[in-house]
Amino acid sequence: MRLKFKALPGNFFPRNKQSRSRLLCTASISHTFNAPLVSELIAKQHWSELKRTHLTDSNPTKLLQQLFESEVDPDLIFRYFNWSHKELNISHTLELTCRLLHSLATAKKYSKIRAFLDGFVKRNVEHSNFTIFHSLSISSDRFCTSSIIVDMLVLAYAKNLKSHLAFEAFKRAGDYGFKLSALSLNPLLCALVKENKIGQVEFVYKEMIRRKITGDLYTFSIVVNGLCKAGKLNKAGDIIQDMKAFGVLPNVVTYNILIDGYCKMGKLGKMYKAEAILREMVANKICPNEITYNILINGFCKDENVAAGMKVFEEMQRQGLKPNVVTYNSLIDGLCTEGKHEEACDLKDEMLGCGLKPNVVTFNALVKGFCKKKMIREAREVFDDIGVQGLAPNIITYNTLIDAYCKNGMMDEAFLSRSLMWEKGVLPDASTYNCLIAGFGRHGDMEKARDILDEMQNKGLKADLITYNILIDAFCKKGETRKATRILKDVFDKGLSPSHLTYNTLMDGYCKQGNLKAALNVRAQMEKDGKRANVATYNVLIKGFCEKGKLEDANGLLNEMLEKGLNPNQITYEIVKEEMMDKGFVPDIEGHFV
């Protein structure tokens, strides 16, 4: 006999203890599934009773199926599902899992789905997207809920730094026709941008348009940001046109991203373009904010044009916007880079007068400024002042100072500062070690440089490409090109990819030895590695040939460089002037050097 409780309203569970135990007993003996009773037990979290009455003869999976069949409240099924997973250590099948998700989606219990998928993704369950999608499709004919679930699955992947799975799920969703939304695709795009997977960002963006998924302001801004970071500035500008066409208007953040992109990644005339975008934004009635001005000021300062930065600084104040610590830091850093440390200090005082407190970045700029001028004592004074101001030097402060000590042959002081870092709980990083390695390398003490490299690796820090570049450079300077070439091999062995600088440094080493054949071999290797010779490559080779008196060959390289669309730079000019023209040789491309 099957006990029927469906008709009972409200709290049908007998309050009387005696009748309750009689009821439980009956249920257990008759082996029937009593949906209202089970629901009640789950609702009240009477798990031990549930275990005793319903899980002695029947298994947890069967009970789950019965819950589905009786159309019990999805919330309760969800609760039972989690309990049986956690307490009974049951892994329910993917199909039942999907069924649960469908029922939650039908009941619009979205936050529960999100929480569940978050755990599912975190647990690193071995199901592939293929099997998940398949199970979702067969466990319900409700196509719409599948889309919602997949949307939240992509969201869970993206939030848990599994962008490769999120991206794969996005692609597969297209095959199944599941429609995703900005809710998941914005975090996916964000994750891809953070991982520098700009090709995939572009793919997702194009696919969204093809699949008629409407992106929002965030979607477009994230894509603009990704393209800017990759230096694809024209494409980033196109996105702004796209979004307008879709009726989504860019806001101050979108424009700030684009302006910052030009400042950081733009080529010749980049600041002119950055200002042109500012004008465009104002014409579109979008008001620049503090950040817009900070971006421009920093752009000019990094472009070694503090004067222009100052003009923007004044304009900013005319517009009623207040400069903040970042604004001052950019200007102070710019002044320090230009060697104007006195003006930089004045500006620091000015900011104090405005009620702004300098932070560690401010001090780092000043330390760097003094170091650059080899005013090590003054740099140290600023360093010591940081503590007095109630601030703490950070890794960048230490590295800047250590680098300066190393560059000035003060290796003992460099090591003392490194010890101080340990004491203060600021852990040295790869850059710290790179400074020390370069310090020894500069003096040709390769044994000590190697020791530091070993120590670095023993501390669990990975040597990076810069470390290897330093080593190659140091061996070359000692004339030990064979050892330098062996380091290049190490670079590949460590799974790193040599940069132009790596190859150029090695080429320079061979050129300085007069071994032009070996230098050309390095260039061949570099091109085989997919890296086209750049201006620096030609400069190294041209100089090498000139110094060997092979001016005709150097002339040939100059022509080749132009044919490849590379423009000679200041360094090329100096080489050509000193090594060729001053010696009476007139290169074919003389016109370039007038």
Add this chain to the structure above:
DNA sequence: TTAGGGTTAG
């Protein structure tokens, strides 16, 4: 509860 700003080393 999703997008934007500043610092080092070759």
